[in-house]
Amino acid sequence: MANPHLQYHLQLLQHLRTILVALGEAEQVPEESHSLFLDRFDELLTLLPQDPLESQYLGQDLICQVIQRYPQIAHLVPxxxxxxxxxxxxxxxxxxxxxxxxxxxxxxxxxxxxxxxFDWHQHKQMLSQPAPGSAH
Known part of the structure; x- marks a missing residue:
């Protein structure tokens, strides 16, 4: 079973996959290459819980490709x-x-x-808040 940290990132990947599927359904990308990309993305979703370290390079490659291939959704990548x-x-x-x-x-x-x-979200919120007395 995946640890909570890994499980959280798998959920983020699932969310990103949903966005990618919607992009394809809106016919904003070439279907054939998009379909092959989604196949590789699904491969990552399968391999990551089984072997997180071995999946690291595939994950790096795919996340970078999302940003480069689909700049219109780059801001949606968690x-x-x-x-x-x-x-x-x-x-x-x-x-x-x-x-x-x-x-x-x-x-x-x-x-x-x-x-x-460890509550990742809570700590992230605390660290992301401006220091008291700092001007915006």
């Missing part, structure tokens, strides 16, 4: 997936965002080492 797959995906994240995710990862690791639960 930022958490960019961090999760890392590698070339990190090129699509600004430095300040990378710093927040690095802090999140350190907090998650610390909680895991101490056998404590």
């Amino acid at each position: 930022r958490d997936l960019l961090w999760f797959f890392a590698g070339d995906c990190l090129h699509f994240m600004p430095d300040d965002e990378l710093a927040v995710y690095q802090q999140l990862e350190e907090l998650r690791y610390e909680a895991e080492q101490n056998g404590q639960p």
